[in-house]
Amino acid sequence: MRIGIGVLLLAALVAAFSLRGLPTPLQADLPAEAFDGVAATTMARAIARDFPERTAGSPGDASAAVAVAAELRRALPTAAVTTDEFEADTPDGRRTLRNVTAVLPGQPGPELLVIAHRDAIGRGSAAEASATAGLVGLARATGQSRFRHTVRFVSTDGASGGGLSGATRLARTLRAPVAAAIVLGDLSGGPDRQPMVVPWSNATRAAPLRLTRTVEEALRAEGLRPRDSEGVWKQLVRRGLPASVGEQAELNQGGIPAVLLGAGGATPPAADAVVDPGRLRAFGRSALRSLLAVDEVGRSVGPQQTGLVVAGQEVPSWALRVLLLTLLVPLAVGALVLGLAVHREGVHLVAGATWAVGCAAGPLIAGLIAVGAGRVGLAWPALPAPFAGEAVRTGFGAAVLVVVLLAILAGTTAAARPYLTREATGHHRPTRPAVAFGVFLIVLLPVLVLVVINPLAAVLLLPALVAWPASVAPLPGVQPLHRVGLGLLGAALPFAALVTVASTLDVTLVQMPWWLVLLVAGGHIAPLNLLLTSLIAGAAIATALALVPPLPNPFAGRRPWPRRRGAADEATPPDDGPKGGPADPDDDGADRDDGFDDRDDLFDDGDDLLGDLPAPAPPLRERRRRERTAPPRPRRGPDGARPRPATDRTR
Numbered sequence: 001m002r003i004g005i006g007v008l009l010l011a012a013l014v015a016a017f018s019l020r021g022l023p024t025p026l027q028a029d030l031p032a033e034a035f036d037g038v039a040a041t042t043m044a045r046a047i048a049r050d051f052p053e054r055t056a057g058s059p060g061d062a063s064a065a066v067a068v069a070a071e072l073r074r075a076l077p078t079a080a081v082t083t084d085e086f087e088a089d090t091p092d093g094r095r096t097l098r099n100v101t102a103v104l105p106g107q108p109g110p111e112l113l114v115i116a117h118r119d120a121i122g123r124g125s126a127a128e129a130s131a132t133a134g135l136v137g138l139a140r141a142t143g144q145s146r147f148r149h150t151v152r153f154v155s156t157d158g159a160s161g162g163g164l165s166g167a168t169r170l171a172r173t174l175r176a177p178v179a180a181a182i183v184l185g186d187l188s189g190g191p192d193r194q195p196m197v198v199p200w201s202n203a204t205r206a207a208p209l210r211l212t213r214t215v216e217e218a219l220r221a222e223g224l225r226p227r228d229s230e231g232v233w234k235q236l237v238r239r240g241l242p243a244s245v246g247e248q249a250e251l252n253q254g255g256i257p258a259v260l261l262g263a264g265g266a267t268p269p270a271a272d273a274v275v276d277p278g279r280l281r282a283f284g285r286s287a288l289r290s291l292l293a294v295d296e297v298g299r300s301v302g303p304q305q306t307g308l309v310v311a312g313q314e315v316p317s318w319a320l321r322v323l324l325l326t327l328l329v330p331l332a333v334g335a336l337v338l339g340l341a342v343h344r345e346g347v348h349l350v351a352g353a354t355w356a357v358g359c360a361a362g363p364l365i366a367g368l369i370a371v372g373a374g375r376v377g378l379a380w381p382a383l384p385a386p387f388a389g390e391a392v393r394t395g396f397g398a399a400v401l402v403v404v405l406l407a408i409l410a411g412t413t414a415a416a417r418p419y420l421t422r423e424a425t426g427h428h429r430p431t432r433p434a435v436a437f438g439v440f441l442i443v444l445l446p447v448l449v450l451v452v453i454n455p456l457a458a459v460l461l462l463p464a465l466v467a468w469p470a471s472v473a474p475l476p477g478v479q480p481l482h483r484v485g486l487g488l489l490g491a492a493l494p495f496a497a498l499v500t501v502a503s504t505l506d507v508t509l510v511q512m513p514w515w516l517v518l519l520v521a522g523g524h525i526a527p528l529n530l531l532l533t534s535l536i537a538g539a540a541i542a543t544a545l546a547l548v549p550p551l552p553n554p555f556a557g558r559r560p561w562p563r564r565r566g567a568a569d570e571a572t573p574p575d576d577g578p579k580g581g582p583a584d585p586d587d588d589g590a591d592r593d594d595g596f597d598d599r600d601d602l603f604d605d606g607d608d609l610l611g612d613l614p615a616p617a618p619p620l621r622e623r624r625r626r627e628r629t630a631p632p633r634p635r636r637g638p639d640g641a642r643p644r645p646a647t648d649r650t651r
Contacts, residue, residue, distance in 0.1 A: 037281020057095020185262020352434025360538020
């Protein structure tokens with residue numbers, strides 16, 4: 001214990017000395033008055049009026065693409081304007097989408113990238129058209145300035161409400177290196193929608209801190225106060241469970257440093273939101289100021305963020321891993337020592353581990369079936385990027401598929417638990433210490449993997465690693481209500497993080513099951529992450545089954561645990577009823593020695609449907625004491641009859 005505490009203090013000391021200050025934001029040396037807010041507002045209203053139906057791949061969206069290409073040619077006469085057509089899934093089916101690109105050439109080297117999506121999930125939506133108007137306005141302002149970097153303007157398709165088909169294709173097809181990318185969101189917004197600089201990704205790496213702080217400083221220079229994006233909980237949630245509907249998420253996942261600039265975040269504004277010319281001018285000038293700051297000679301936005309910002313300091317990712325390992329290694333060693341001790345007591349740890357793994361089989365099989373449903377078109381739309389708000393369309397078909405997947409999960413879990421336990425160990429059910437060890441093991445393995453690939457997600461699972469096994473183990477003095485509290489404590493952080501992400505994306509509780517199915521079906525949850533998630537879900541199911549009172553199973557009789565007969569059995573005489581009298585009529589023979597061990601059973605009302613977990617065996621010391629104090633047991637004859645008294649044999 002002292003060694004573990006010493007190692008933990010040493011790791012904390014190393015992490016404290018590894019703290020580094022946040023990078024200073026870049027400053028623009030040129031003014032940004034070239035952006036015309038009035039002209040941009042007029043264009044946003046014209047797009048909403050002339051192309052009210054701009055759902056991804058619709059005729060209105062295609063006509064808007066032609067109009068945007070014409071505006072970019074007028075704004076940048078020397079630029080090369082091209083249109084990239086491709087097929088992709090949308091909430092309305094498979095459609096032909098179009099990315100319109102204008103490239104203003106500069107000096108050789110990394111490019112500057114400006115992106116705005118053109119489609120809109122709501123009818124009209126002048127506020128959502130403000131991003132496209134801001135893109136054209138920035139192109140006009142850039143044409144009046146002299147940029148050293150090549151500047152690429154892209155009007156993407158298929159991004160309203162998520163999906164991000166245009167941004168995904170751009171990230172996969174863009175070959176030139178990118179110095180920085182600015183994604184334009186809702187550039188109007190009233191005072192109730194606070195400006196935001198969104199750095200999140202659909203992977204573990206976020207936008208560079210210097211790029212984020214540069215755009216935030218540009219907003220302050222234009223009189224806007226951006227919302228804080230460096231809260232510890234926000235970083236744990238948005239990077240521990242990466243899911244964003246902003247186009248910057250797909251670019252960051254592809255290694256392109258990008259942030260989203262807009263009011264209210266990445267979710268689309270209301271269709272009837274009003275375009276404020278003053279706010280649009282301030283947003284446009286902030287974006288231009290940010291481009292000018294990055295365009296200066298010898299300036300770089302730095303690498304993508306992997307650490308954690310705490311109290312104005314950044315903790316590097318390697319320091320986070322060291323801290324986590326110093327917590328996990330003592331826990332793992334202590335669990336191993338305790339496991340060896342209870343194994344010597346006769347507890348079959350392998351039975352508990354296979355029982356817990358059987359609980360994870362249901363989520364894994366259900367997830368694989370969801371992936372197959374996405375491939376054949378039963379789960380629609382199945383895209384790598386998540387959806388939000390109105391784009392998560394539930395209906396009768398979605399409800400049926402969710403119910404079928406839940407039934408498969410429950411049925412596979414109920415069948416896999418006893419089958420795997422019986423095939424691996426020859427036992428039907430494990431004891432509580434074995435199940436506690438199994439739960440700890442299948443939580444520890446994902447946590448160790450996450451320490452390497454996503455340490456922030458591992459932080460969210462630390463309470464579950466300790467609380468769930470403790471709620472199952474037969475600890476002295478722990479009441480059933482305390483066990484329930486420990487189980488809820490372990491699930492608190494992951495559940496709160498999931499609810500936070502869903503609420504940020506405007507996903508309601510009714511939509512959440514279907515939203516999760518789409519995440520799995522579209523491949524947003526990669527195969528390795530699906531396996532890790534299944535193990536965590538299996539540990540949660542095993543813990544819940546241990547806490548819920550079992551239900552009687554009318555279709556199966558009790559299958560008691562066989563054991564080897566030992567010295568204690570030889571020393572204990574059988575109960576044949578009162579001496580010299582008939583057997584007890586109320587004795588049904590359940591307590592008679594029949595070669596099976598019922599000492600670990602918690603319930604005597606038959607087998608259960610939800611995992612009857614027996615109580616632990618008596619300690620070895622107690623069993624030896626019973627053997628020493630038990631009266632000698634007379635031996636039976638060859639025919640199994642007890643020997644007669646000496647007086648009967650001599651008569």
